[in-house]
Structure formats: C-alpha cells, structure tokens
Amino acid sequence: MTLDLFMLDPAVALDLCRRLVAAAVALSGLETLSLFRALRPGGSLARPSLRRHLLLATSALRFVVGVGLATALIAPSWHLPALVFLLAATWWSHASLAYGNSGADPMIGVVLTALIVGELVPDSELVQKMVVVTIAGHATIAYFTTGLTKALDARWRSGVYLHTTANSRIFGRSGSLLTDPRHAAVASWIVIIFELIFPIALLDPRAAVALCVAGLLFHLGNALILGLKNFLFAFAATYPAIIATAGLVSWWIGI
Amino acid sequence: MTEIVVAALLIAWLIVTALSQIPQFQARAPWNRLCPSWMLFVAPLAVFDIELETRTDGGAWRPVVPPHIRWWERPWGVTLRHRKVLTDLTHEIIKTRRLGRDAALASGAHAILLDMVRHRHPDAHQFRLRTLLEPWPPERSRVLFLSDPIPTESA
Numbered sequence: 514m515t516l517d518l519f520m521l522d523p524a525v526a527l528d529l530c531r532r533l534v535a536a537a538v539a540l541s542g543l544e545t546l547s548l549f550r551a552l553r554p555g556g557s558l559a560r561p562s563l564r565r566h567l568l569l570a571t572s573a574l575r576f577v578v579g580v581g582l583a584t585a586l587i588a589p590s591w592h593l594p595a596l597v598f599l600l601a602a603t604w605w606s607h608a609s610l611a612y613g614n615s616g617a618d619p620m621i622g623v624v625l626t627a628l629i630v631g632e633l634v635p636d637s638e639l640v641q642k643m644v645v646v647t648i649a650g651h652a653t654i655a656y657f658t659t660g661l662t663k664a665l666d667a668r669w670r671s672g673v674y675l676h677t678t679a680n681s682r683i684f685g686r687s688g689s690l691l692t693d694p695r696h697a698a699v700a701s702w703i704v705i706i707f708e709l710i711f712p713i714a715l716l717d718p719r720a721a722v723a724l725c726v727a728g729l730l731f732h733l734g735n736a737l738i739l740g741l742k743n744f745l746f747a748f749a750a751t752y753p754a755i756i757a758t759a760g761l762v763s764w765w766i767g768i
Numbered sequence: 769m770t771e772i773v774v775a776a777l778l779i780a781w782l783i784v785t786a787l788s789q790i791p792q793f794q795a796r797a798p799w800n801r802l803c804p805s806w807m808l809f810v811a812p813l814a815v816f817d818i819e820l821e822t823r824t825d826g827g828a829w830r831p832v833v834p835p836h837i838r839w840w841e842r843p844w845g846v847t848l849r850h851r852k853v854l855t856d857l858t859h860e861i862i863k864t865r866r867l868g869r870d871a872a873l874a875s876g877a878h879a880i881l882l883d884m885v886r887h888r889h890p891d892a893h894q895f896r897l898r899t900l901l902e903p904w905p906p907e908r909s910r911v912l913f914l915s916d917p918i919p920t921e922s923a
Contacts, residue, residue, distance in 0.1 A: 547844035550835060555887025557834070557853040559880065604801060611876070612860075613853035619804035626802060630774060637771040643778045650782040658789040658806040666810055674813065677901060682817045683851040740848045 519718035519756065523638075523645045526757035527631055530648060530750050531592070532583045534624040537746035538599045539579025541621070544743075545572035545606055558610060568609055571602045593632040600625040617747035623651045624750050642761060649758035652751035653712050656728075660708025669705065672698025684739045691738075707731060714755050716766075721759035725752040814908070815862070817900040818854045822885050825893040825917075832888050832895070857881055858897050861913050873916065882918065892918055 545568065551558040552565045560568065578595050581587040587595050600622060607618050631644035663669040676697035678684060691697045707727055714724040729752070732745040781802065787793045788803040821829040834850050841847075860877035872878060885895045897913040 544844045544849075547841050547846055548849065550838075550841075551846070551850065551853075555884060557850050557880070557884060559883060612856040612880075613849045614856075616808050619801065622801050623804070627778070630778065634771055634774050637774070639771045640774050640778075643775040647778045647782055651785060654782075654786055654789060655804075655806040659808050662807045662810050668813070669810075674809070677813050678809065678816060682900060683848065683855060740845050742845060 519722050520760040521753060521757040523641050523757045523761070526645050526753035527628065527641060529753035530624060531628055532585070533746055533750035534621060534628070535579045535582030535599065537621050537743065537750055538603055539576045539583060540746055541603065541743060542572040542575030542579060545610070546576070558612065560609070564609060568606060571606060575599060575602045593629065596625055596629050596632060600629065615743040617743035620655065620747040620751065624648055645754045645757045646761065648751050648754035649715060652748065652755055653715060656708045656711035660705050660711070663705050664709060669701055672701045675701045679739065704731070715758055715762055717763055718756060718759040721756045725755060728752065813901050814899040815855055815858050818858045819898045819900055820854060820881065820895060821898055822889045822892040822895045824891050829896065832885060858912055861897065865913070872913070885918065894918060
C-alpha cells in the first residue's frame, strides 16, 4: 500500500491535536461541573464557598472555550489566548480539586503547552514540526514508561493486578470480561506488549496508524469497562502528531 | 534564530521528561506538570478499594454512605470520582503517617475525612479507613488508619 495514504501534514496534525485536546478539556469541565454537590460542605471534595463558585465558573468557561476550539467557532487569531486560558484553568482546577484527579490531566497540559509554543512562532515550519515531534515524543514516553513499569511488576505479569482492579469496587466491579483470572493474564500481556512496542509508531506511518487505532480501542475499552473516560480524548489528541512524526521520520531516514 | 532556540527548548523538554521517568530524577512541583511521570496503575492494590467507617462510642462500625448519585451525575463518573477521592485521601494519610501519627492527624486528608464524617454522622465517635482488598503483604492489617476519638463540636 502506498505510504502517501498514511502521511499527515504537520499543520493539519496540529489542527487536529488542538481540536481533540479542546474536546478533552470541555469534557473535563463538564465532569467538574457535575461534582457541584461533592464540593459543598461535608462532600468528599468540600471547598470554601468562594473557591467552590470559582471552580464551577472556571469549569463552565472551560467547557464553552473547549467546545469553541474543538468546533473551530473560535477564530484563528484567538487560538493563542484560548489555549492559554484552557491550560491555566486546567492546571488551577487540578490543583484546587487536589484529590480524585484524572491521570490524563498531565497529558492535556503537555499538549496544550506544546500547542501554545507553536502559536507563539506561527510562521516557522521548523517550530511547527518540532511541536508535532514533541507531542508525539511525550505520548511515546508515556506509553513506554507505563508498559515497562507493568512489565517489571510480577503482579501485572501474572494478571493479578488487572484482575483485582477490574473487579474492584472503585471501578464499579464492571470488569465482567475479566472475571476469569486467565483472561486477565492474557489481557495484561496484550496491554504490556502494546505499550512496550508503541515507540515503533514513530518509525513508520503505517505502524503509526495501526498503533493509534489499537490505542483508540484500548482507551475506548478502558472507558467502557473501567470508566476511565478522560484518557480517550487526552491521548487521542496526541495521535495526529504521532502519525505526522512518523511521516517526518520516514522522510528523514529515506523510506 | 528564535526558531532554533524554541526548537532546542522543545528538545530539552522531551529529554527532561524522559529522565523524569526514572524515580531518582522525578521532577518536583510545579515542574512535574510539564514533565509528568507516567507510572500509572502500579499503586499498592490494598489502597484501591477503601471503606470509610465510623462508630459511636462503643458501637459497631458502619460505613459512611456516600450521597445518592442522581441520574444526571452518572454519565460523568461521579461515583468513580468519589471512590478515587477516598483512595487519594488514604494514600495521603498513609504517606504522612510515615512522618509520625501527629503528621497524619495534621494532614489535609485527615481534616477532609473528619469534616465528611462529622457532616454525615454527627454522633460519630471515631472513624477508620479499611481496605476491602487483600492487603499485601498478607499479614498486614485491613484497617489502614484508625482515628483518635472525635472531639465533640462544643469541646
């Protein structure tokens, strides 16, 4: 199959990254809004009145600005302030809530920061390419580190960790597909291998597309089975950059 | 010139993030927001499923029941969030307890738990955090934290 089919222009990739990360922030804003009862006195996230109202107002704004960027309703000249607002508001909300935050929030912060750098030097092709490579690099580091950490843990290799967490109350005991420890062991190894081989995505656009599709299915499964919704959009926001980087690398090494 | 400097900074950022994955080189706040460590889902299993329980003076332990989740809260994973908050609070209590029991009692996590217990069970005399999963190593207690007697509001 021709390689051109899998190539993605860095400028197009950055546009897709921006839309997807904005969707992730909008979703996160909605989630925080849904916590307003938990933020009241006696709730598990109780905050003083002023901070509670500020958190809710910021979350509503994160939703509005996130939807605006994701749907391109915000004009390009407003992209930089919108991205800066989303980054500041996401970090402030993360710090203000302090407990129960999503592990996907740091990836949202990384993608937003890289996009802001790209917006600061909009006319430089080199910077646009480096922003794409940076986002892809961060995602690859995230997958590989997580995979390596799991591979070094005997409880992950035996499937005990996945079996226990999927059947725990925190994840709603919704892992009905993983009630059998043997299935959990197989699923553990699939996850470990997927995460460990993810760096291959940076070498070839075809491998990048295949691994990003696998990643989407992986995060979709986690969202449906374990309720980890935020990872889906946060990590999907890095996929256009991964595919574009693979195109740049294959061009550099002359494939 | 500007674009070379920006490109170099982006490369440096990637290198520092890669180094941050090694525990000895982990970035400290606020830099850990830019260079996050990605060791996800490797926490001790015992802290995943936590029950917050309370009792009156001499009474039996009973769970602190979280508020009923409304239908419009379900799609946003509010239940998962409540449980994750309890897990994080337990993590913090266990971590600060290493510095001594006084540090655990002075922690923000303890203050939040105390506030939660007082609001939902005003007659509570004591609370505890108990893991529902097998502790590891197995000889460890399922009770991860036992509070001091709760002073009454008038005291």
